[in-house]
Amino acid sequence: MTLTSVINRLGMAAITLFGVGLVVFVLLRVVPGDPIAMMISPSATPADIAALRAHYGLDLPLPEQFFIWLGNVVHLDFGTSISLRRGVLQLIGERLPATLELTFAALVFGVLAGGIVAVAGVLLRRTPLEAAMDFVNGLFLAVPDFVWALVLVLLVGVLWPIFPLSGRLDPVHASDFMTPFYLIESIVRLNWTDTGDVLAHLVMPMLALGLPLAAVIARTLKEALSEAMVQDYVLLARLKGMSELRLVLQEALRNAVGPTLTLTGVQFTFMIGGTVIVERIFAFPGIGNMAIDAVVNRDLPLIQGIVLVFGALFIVINIAVDLIANRLNPRQSHG
Amino acid sequence: MADVAIPAPRSAGHFRSLKPLLDESRVVLAGGFLIILALIAIFAPWIAPKSPLEQDLMMASLPPIGFEGYEPGYYLGTDDLGRDVLSRLIFGARIALTVALVAATLAGLVGSLLGLASGWYRGWTDRIVSRLVDIWMSFPPVLLSVLLVAVLGSGLSSVIIAIAIIDWTRFSRVVRAETLAQGGLDYVTAAESIGFSRRHILWREILPNVAPVIIALLSLEMGIAVIVEAILSFVGLSISSDAPTWGGMVAQGRQVLHESWWVLVFPLCSLFATVLAFNLLGNGLRKALDPVMRR
Amino acid sequence: MTPPLVAIEALSASSVRDGNQPVLRDVSLKLERGEVHGLVGESGAGKSTIAKALLGILPATIHVTGGWLRFEGRDLLTLPHGELRALRGRDITLIPQDPQTALNPARTIEAQLTDGLRMKLGLRGAALRDRALDLLEEVQIRDPARVLGSYPHQLSGGMRQRVLIAAAFAPGPKLVVADEPTTALDVTVQKEILRLIRRMQERHSTAVIFVTHDLGVVAKICDNVTLLYAGKVIEAGTTADLIERPQHPYTKALIAAGPRYDRPGQGLEPVPDSIFQLLRAQIAGSAERTTAS
Amino acid sequence: MTEILLEARGLEVTYGRRTGLVNRSPGTRVLHGVDVTIKKGETVGIVGESGSGKTTLGRALLRLVPVSGGSIRFAGEDITLASPERMRAVRRRMQMIFQDPMASLNPRHTIRTILTAPLLLHGVAHDRRTAEERAVATLARVSLPEIVLDRYPHELSGGQRQRIGIARAALLKPDFVLADEIVSGLDVSTQAQVLRLLKELSREMGLSMAFISHDLSVIRAVCDRVYVMRLGEVVEEGPCDAIFANPRSDYTRLLINAIPLPDIDPDWLTAAPVAARNEDHAHV
Amino acid sequence: AADTSTLTIAFNANLPSFDGTTGPSAVNPAIQAIYRSIFDQYIAQAPDLSFQPGLLTAWGWNDDRTKVWMDVRSGVTWHDGTPLTPEDVTWSLERAADPATGNPVSNVWASIGNFTVDGQRITGDVKNFDPTIFKWMAFLTGFVLPKAYYTKVGAAGFEAKPIGTGPYMFDAYEGNSFLRLKANPNYFGGKPAFDTVVFKFVTDATSRVAEIESGSSDVTLEVPFEEYDRLREKAGLAGVSAPISDIGMLFVTNIEPMLDKNVRLAAHHAIDKAGIVKKLLRGYGVPIDTLEAPEYEAYDAEIKVGYDPKKAAELLAASGYSKDKPVKFTIQTTRGLKPKDYEMIQAIVGMWRKVGIEAEIEVYDIAKHFELRMSHKLAPTAFYNWGNAIGDPTTSTGFAMYSKSPHSAWKSDDLDAMMNPLWGEPDEAKRIAGWKAVDKYIAEQGYVIPLLQYVQPIVYKSSLKVIPNTSSALQPTLVSKV
Numbered sequence A: 001m002t003l004t005s006v007i008n009r010l011g012m013a014a015i016t017l018f019g020v021g022l023v024v025f026v027l028l029r030v031v032p033g034d035p036i037a038m039m040i041s042p043s044a045t046p047a048d049i050a051a052l053r054a055h056y057g058l059d060l061p062l063p064e065q066f067f068i069w070l071g072n073v074v075h076l077d078f079g080t081s082i083s084l085r086r087g088v089l090q091l092i093g094e095r096l097p098a099t100l101e102l103t104f105a106a107l108v109f110g111v112l113a114g115g116i117v118a119v120a121g122v123l124l125r126r127t128p129l130e131a132a133m134d135f136v137n138g139l140f141l142a143v144p145d146f147v148w149a150l151v152l153v154l155l156v157g158v159l160w161p162i163f164p165l166s167g168r169l170d171p172v173h174a175s176d177f178m179t180p181f182y183l184i185e186s187i188v189r190l191n192w193t194d195t196g197d198v199l200a201h202l203v204m205p206m207l208a209l210g211l212p213l214a215a216v217i218a219r220t221l222k223e224a225l226s227e228a229m230v231q232d233y234v235l236l237a238r239l240k241g242m243s244e245l246r247l248v249l250q251e252a253l254r255n256a257v258g259p260t261l262t263l264t265g266v267q268f269t270f271m272i273g274g275t276v277i278v279e280r281i282f283a284f285p286g287i288g289n290m291a292i293d294a295v296v297n298r299d300l301p302l303i304q305g306i307v308l309v310f311g312a313l314f315i316v317i318n319i320a321v322d323l324i325a326n327r328l329n330p331r332q333s334h335g
Numbered sequence B: 001m002a003d004v005a006i007p008a009p010r011s012a013g014h015f016r017s018l019k020p021l022l023d024e025s026r027v028v029l030a031g032g033f034l035i036i037l038a039l040i041a042i043f044a045p046w047i048a049p050k051s052p053l054e055q056d057l058m059m060a061s062l063p064p065i066g067f068e069g070y071e072p073g074y075y076l077g078t079d080d081l082g083r084d085v086l087s088r089l090i091f092g093a094r095i096a097l098t099v100a101l102v103a104a105t106l107a108g109l110v111g112s113l114l115g116l117a118s119g120w121y122r123g124w125t126d127r128i129v130s131r132l133v134d135i136w137m138s139f140p141p142v143l144l145s146v147l148l149v150a151v152l153g154s155g156l157s158s159v160i161i162a163i164a165i166i167d168w169t170r171f172s173r174v175v176r177a178e179t180l181a182q183g184g185l186d187y188v189t190a191a192e193s194i195g196f197s198r199r200h201i202l203w204r205e206i207l208p209n210v211a212p213v214i215i216a217l218l219s220l221e222m223g224i225a226v227i228v229e230a231i232l233s234f235v236g237l238s239i240s241s242d243a244p245t246w247g248g249m250v251a252q253g254r255q256v257l258h259e260s261w262w263v264l265v266f267p268l269c270s271l272f273a274t275v276l277a278f279n280l281l282g283n284g285l286r287k288a289l290d291p292v293m294r295r
Numbered sequence C: 001m002t003p004p005l006v007a008i009e010a011l012s013a014s015s016v017r018d019g020n021q022p023v024l025r026d027v028s029l030k031l032e033r034g035e036v037h038g039l040v041g042e043s044g045a046g047k048s049t050i051a052k053a054l055l056g057i058l059p060a061t062i063h064v065t066g067g068w069l070r071f072e073g074r075d076l077l078t079l080p081h082g083e084l085r086a087l088r089g090r091d092i093t094l095i096p097q098d099p100q101t102a103l104n105p106a107r108t109i110e111a112q113l114t115d116g117l118r119m120k121l122g123l124r125g126a127a128l129r130d131r132a133l134d135l136l137e138e139v140q141i142r143d144p145a146r147v148l149g150s151y152p153h154q155l156s157g158g159m160r161q162r163v164l165i166a167a168a169f170a171p172g173p174k175l176v177v178a179d180e181p182t183t184a185l186d187v188t189v190q191k192e193i194l195r196l197i198r199r200m201q202e203r204h205s206t207a208v209i210f211v212t213h214d215l216g217v218v219a220k221i222c223d224n225v226t227l228l229y230a231g232k233v234i235e236a237g238t239t240a241d242l243i244e245r246p247q248h249p250y251t252k253a254l255i256a257a258g259p260r261y262d263r264p265g266q267g268l269e270p271v272p273d274s275i276f277q278l279l280r281a282q283i284a285g286s287a288e289r290t291t292a293s
Numbered sequence D: 001m002t003e004i005l006l007e008a009r010g011l012e013v014t015y016g017r018r019t020g021l022v023n024r025s026p027g028t029r030v031l032h033g034v035d036v037t038i039k040k041g042e043t044v045g046i047v048g049e050s051g052s053g054k055t056t057l058g059r060a061l062l063r064l065v066p067v068s069g070g071s072i073r074f075a076g077e078d079i080t081l082a083s084p085e086r087m088r089a090v091r092r093r094m095q096m097i098f099q100d101p102m103a104s105l106n107p108r109h110t111i112r113t114i115l116t117a118p119l120l121l122h123g124v125a126h127d128r129r130t131a132e133e134r135a136v137a138t139l140a141r142v143s144l145p146e147i148v149l150d151r152y153p154h155e156l157s158g159g160q161r162q163r164i165g166i167a168r169a170a171l172l173k174p175d176f177v178l179a180d181e182i183v184s185g186l187d188v189s190t191q192a193q194v195l196r197l198l199k200e201l202s203r204e205m206g207l208s209m210a211f212i213s214h215d216l217s218v219i220r221a222v223c224d225r226v227y228v229m230r231l232g233e234v235v236e237e238g239p240c241d242a243i244f245a246n247p248r249s250d251y252t253r254l255l256i257n258a259i260p261l262p263d264i265d266p267d268w269l270t271a272a273p274v275a276a277r278n279e280d281h282a283h284v
Numbered sequence E: 001a002a003d004t005s006t007l008t009i010a011f012n013a014n015l016p017s018f019d020g021t022t023g024p025s026a027v028n029p030a031i032q033a034i035y036r037s038i039f040d041q042y043i044a045q046a047p048d049l050s051f052q053p054g055l056l057t058a059w060g061w062n063d064d065r066t067k068v069w070m071d072v073r074s075g076v077t078w079h080d081g082t083p084l085t086p087e088d089v090t091w092s093l094e095r096a097a098d099p100a101t102g103n104p105v106s107n108v109w110a111s112i113g114n115f116t117v118d119g120q121r122i123t124g125d126v127k128n129f130d131p132t133i134f135k136w137m138a139f140l141t142g143f144v145l146p147k148a149y150y151t152k153v154g155a156a157g158f159e160a161k162p163i164g165t166g167p168y169m170f171d172a173y174e175g176n177s178f179l180r181l182k183a184n185p186n187y188f189g190g191k192p193a194f195d196t197v198v199f200k201f202v203t204d205a206t207s208r209v210a211e212i213e214s215g216s217s218d219v220t221l222e223v224p225f226e227e228y229d230r231l232r233e234k235a236g237l238a239g240v241s242a243p244i245s246d247i248g249m250l251f252v253t254n255i256e257p258m259l260d261k262n263v264r265l266a267a268h269h270a271i272d273k274a275g276i277v278k279k280l281l282r283g284y285g286v287p288i289d290t291l292e293a294p295e296y297e298a299y300d301a302e303i304k305v306g307y308d309p310k311k312a313a314e315l316l317a318a319s320g321y322s323k324d325k326p327v328k329f330t331i332q333t334t335r336g337l338k339p340k341d342y343e344m345i346q347a348i349v350g351m352w353r354k355v356g357i358e359a360e361i362e363v364y365d366i367a368k369h370f371e372l373r374m375s376h377k378l379a380p381t382a383f384y385n386w387g388n389a390i391g392d393p394t395t396s397t398g399f400a401m402y403s404k405s406p407h408s409a410w411k412s413d414d415l416d417a418m419m420n421p422l423w424g425e426p427d428e429a430k431r432i433a434g435w436k437a438v439d440k441y442i443a444e445q446g447y448v449i450p451l452l453q454y455v456q457p458i459v460y461k462s463s464l465k466v467i468p469n470t471s472s473a474l475q476p477t478l479v480s481k482v
């Protein structure tokens, strides 16, 4: 990418984030449910209520509130959570790593599982097995992540309880972590007991989030691969005597992966959105779980902060996807 | 004359594009299922054995016919309020299909219009729409829908509007790309060189060619709408009145799973089957409508 | 007596897709070592089908309904899969039509050029690279070292086609199947490519099946020609005979239909309907004969 | 007698120029000051290798691509900067036939719609019936039967589709037609039919025509005059007879020598190598 | 939960903050169990709601009710080893009374002040007499916090590592995931039963069932009653259920058509509370007709409204309504906030339909409920649950029905007139009798529709013993090994 295109993207990202901030701000002010109403005493007088409202800066005119908030955000001050009474940025900093580890695990799982299924499907072209795989994949496509979460809780959790159902760590043995990135930290420290514990806790929510992704990737990638497999260059390679597996992996994959990659980017952001419910069900201490509490409590600064972070993540992911796509496409990476 | 040996059309007249569709057995299956479902939904009051709202606490938690302790007349058993599961399923189909149809159509309408406009007129229209799409896509959809329903209040129309507001971007992006692609084809240049106005070209020349994509997307979106409704019901925010929604039934059935599994299993199956049917239909449509003309 | 390199005998095939419409009707032709044999005919005549049959890559939707296809006396149609795989890519190779799509856009020229050498000849390391450089020199590519490290999109159409030719001749095949290798190219480039194919063919004394719809190209490069119409051999013989002393009225008409810059008054004579009727009658007649026998 | 119909002076076309605040790009110029003159009733050939700018030139003449320099006059009127409305009116008199008839016919319209819509648009026919009558008459002119009207483009053969393309262009009785590589996808026998038809039509209707092709034999067969293009410039221009008999430019000679004629000529392949071409590094 | 000296509780709520005296979490009854583990209240409360010495060993007013006195327990140490002083208590009281700290009920605490310390005795002025002030000391936000430590580390530092005087000490915490506590060996009430206590925050009921069923947790609560019955029967598990100080009720708002007494009473009579409890809650619930539960001081068993659909129909007929011409209004409810809340409302609407009331259900979330209630915009009927762990009538009937309370829905002068003198009534017997009269009047007028007292289901490993707490707080101290 050239310098101008980088500047360009950053400019776009800024505009997008501003838009996200504006929309969520306006949306939140029209949402019924008053954070103040939830915490006043039964014997409070109207004056008490007004004082409380002023305390949280909710008495100012909306545009003023918005610009104050915006000004603070520019200085990386996201305000203080009403319900948790701590800095929004600090809270997000604590929770986001959990969500990132979870979603990346789910991403890796989805890509691997989806990729393997897609490649297998292409190798099994025109066999009854292919139809069966397509059918199962179709079923999987119809199952949203929260239903997976339920099914996993009911089936695996109870009937075959090998994986823990809640949290991110075994609370009894949890050792102290210095960073919020438990998985990474435990690996870096070569503390395999902890790594095993963190991974075991990841399995269930990861499956719930990753299975729909795997299904989507399997379908898209398989379509693209099938298309690539009838290209002339694949034919030529086949004539040279390459095995089918090699044809798929060496000839078709890199050319077919483009649309899948873009789609994975989009799906990944959906998946981060999906953590809102899945983290809830598995009591996983991520940002999605916190988001529900924030909405229930009408914790305006916190919701605003979370949505903004989601937006920034979305942008970062998309830029990353573009960069990877560029790398993979020799047309763009060259010169 | 050799040159007048006109190849026979693949099939007659306007139904030409139906033929490849009907060749896909999955599309036939999915379409058939949805048509039956639609009929059931339309004629729900005549088909349903009971009223979906009528509760009889004395008849609560009856198992489906054939299981121990069933009561005749309650084919799929009753829930913990003694309401007939089958009747609720049937009336639930009404809501599911209404949400699917109306929400998908709304989202499709808004998204397609914006996508067409930005893909065809480009320039500022495109820049603004694209930015709007970016902003929209940056919101986590579940959170946005929860907030939207909180703003709009719960109820059928709120759910529909929320889905449309969230999902128009899906259409806008795809339709824009397709419009851009179509706009580069020679038949568009031909229309320009004949002297048609840009608007005419958009509506009469490009739209018919983008339509299959929109139709396929619509079908997929209907499946998505059914899921979103279920998610909202699950979070407890969907249709408010005691209207029998599948998602609501799932949420309710989940709590009594070990006691009366049928309250959960049947709506879950209906949900799956419907989403699956919409997906199959959508993908079939995409495949069948798209390449016919581009050979 | 050694058998001819390729002997096609009464080969028939039909297309499942179009309601068992015949695609090849009793096609017979012979090809000797070192010969360039042209396959001409209008679109849909079955030229590519013959080429694909030789390579053993007929699509599943085309069924061979009769006849033989012998390569050095071995019937390719009944050859075990393993032997066929060993044969093609080493003894039989392909120069494809469209240089734009025949090179994998995601792999370097070196990787694609050396696939055959590696897999069929077992070359490795420096030897492999040297051979690749030699090959590129042979097809007259300047600065071969740079081209080896390039991706297809960095080369012009003519250069890509040269690379494909180099790849086709790399394992030292006995037969090269060239399916319209110049159709996608400019005339000036076409001439160079034709010259190159001819030279490579002569140097390695390789036999070439050259598929084209252009009688002009046939006249310039082929030793012998087979003219097809609707899957049937209409006329076959040496190039000189067919071009200068065409026997069949269809052949004559085809030659007359093409415009020529050197004879502005001539050409542009559409093939008369009577000839198409004749062709149809001929095809129907031979079909009757086949069913009768 | 030979009145000038279409005249372009110093025509320049630049693709991909952007003038955004952050997003600017000078673009690539693909036509470098081209002069073209087409007289009434004349068929002019434009020839050159792939990418030399033939299509761009043709479309620029019809103002279908934005022109970045030079001027175009059509029937005495300067249309370089004519408004979209004005251009729409002018378009009736300038028509186009495309290379790929499949892509240039809207796959979702029947031939009926394709042929009647322009008539109704330009008010040549005032109702559907007269429009259809005209369409049928034009179809007859390109030797297609009336039943074709209810077909979709994909239900016709390649040659038939191209004749529909011609019919569409002839329908409005234009003064000028641009034909861009209209026979390169066709078999020789079909090509001969289409070219003959086009010649007859242009003679009957007194059409002026710009005929783009890379095949000099075809150009020779249908054109009066020829422009030879290379890298966005005209390298040679003149009457066909003169140019073919005595090409002045090396490039033209090169083009002519490269044509394989169906003659036995053992020396053709081995004759002096064609001049080196600038094709080593083709990335844009 | 592998080793027996650890107790793992699959808990039904998240812990937003460790400070039980400020912010919205302070008034969330569900998490008092956690606060009560780390901190001690001024005055403790037994599982039957009776008051016991806590950090205060004795307390009371002077005779003319102008002063309060409190005796602070001696020998108590904070978790960091420093001793508890009376200054800690006065600081906590003063802090609670300061609205700037964000105590949601600061005006309750503001009714006393000007404390002086003399040895272990604290004396303070009564600024305006509140007969329930000592009850509040065992109720919401009634926790003693360490003055020195808190001022040293500040609010953020306190959240990071809170210390109290309670039976368990903070060990590790992960928001939305778990809290690990360890035993306080120096606890004034004796060393607690478990070395380690883990609260896992599992807000999803089905997941809690899975937690206990898979053996990952030792105790859980608030599971669906169907599951409770099933789990209780399973080998290795046991269950206990007891009524708690939490009632389900329908607020009635003084707008049309509820201004019609016949409609109000008909709506009440038409509800088969016993049926709902039996069929929907599988018997886990106690039907009630007033806002006082049987354990409350002002409970009056005499007040009965009764299920009588015939009478309901007659009342409606008197106002011109019938099944064919039903009275129509909206009923608002939460969904999934309390067990079967939404289903109960559906059942009630079904019962109403039979007598001539056509109610439309509107689902809202709890935040919206609060806003609507504060701005007096609730629908004619709105479902809510009301907790009152101190069992005093002011915190049940009082705040729910007094027009000046921002939490009331029915606002009318006749009621206010009856309640006005009771707020400051010094004579306890007279005060309780007064509230009983108010409750009776409310029942006659149909100003509110109490439904039932909730029963809390607790499932635990049969190797444990759990004493249910009427206040609903599942404190680890109530769990022991058998």
Ligand SMILES: Nc1ncnc2c1ncn2[C@@H]1O[C@H](COP(=O)(O)OP(=O)(O)OP(=O)(O)O)[C@@H](O)[C@H]1O
Binding pocket: C015, C016, C017, C018, C023, C041, C042, C043, C044, C045, C046, C047, C048, C049, C050, C059, C061, C062, C213
């Ligand atoms: N994959 C296929 N399945 C079935 N029939 C096919 C297939 N490909 C081609 N055919 C049919 O086989 C016949 C011969 O096709 P073939 O490709 O051999 O013609 P060709 O002479 O190479 O034509 P062209 O010059 O257009 O390449 C045609 O009638 C065509 O419709």
Ligand SMILES: Nc1ncnc2c1ncn2[C@@H]1O[C@H](COP(=O)(O)OP(=O)(O)OP(=O)(O)O)[C@@H](O)[C@H]1O
Binding pocket: D015, D016, D030, D048, D049, D050, D051, D052, D053, D054, D055, D056, D057, D214
């Ligand atoms: N829309 C476009 N945007 C950018 N560059 C273009 C565009 N269209 C054509 N070009 C470039 O302009 C140059 C001239 O293209 P043009 O299509 O006019 O050539 P041509 O002579 O018609 O070639 P051909 O014989 O292949 O049709 C080429 O280098 C081409 O890559």
Ligand SMILES: [Mg+2]
Binding pocket: C047, C048, C049
């Ligand atoms: Mg071919």
Ligand SMILES: [Mg+2]
Binding pocket: D054, D055, D056, D181
């Ligand atoms: Mg061109």
Ligand code: NI
Binding pocket: A335, D283
């Ligand atoms: Ni370069």
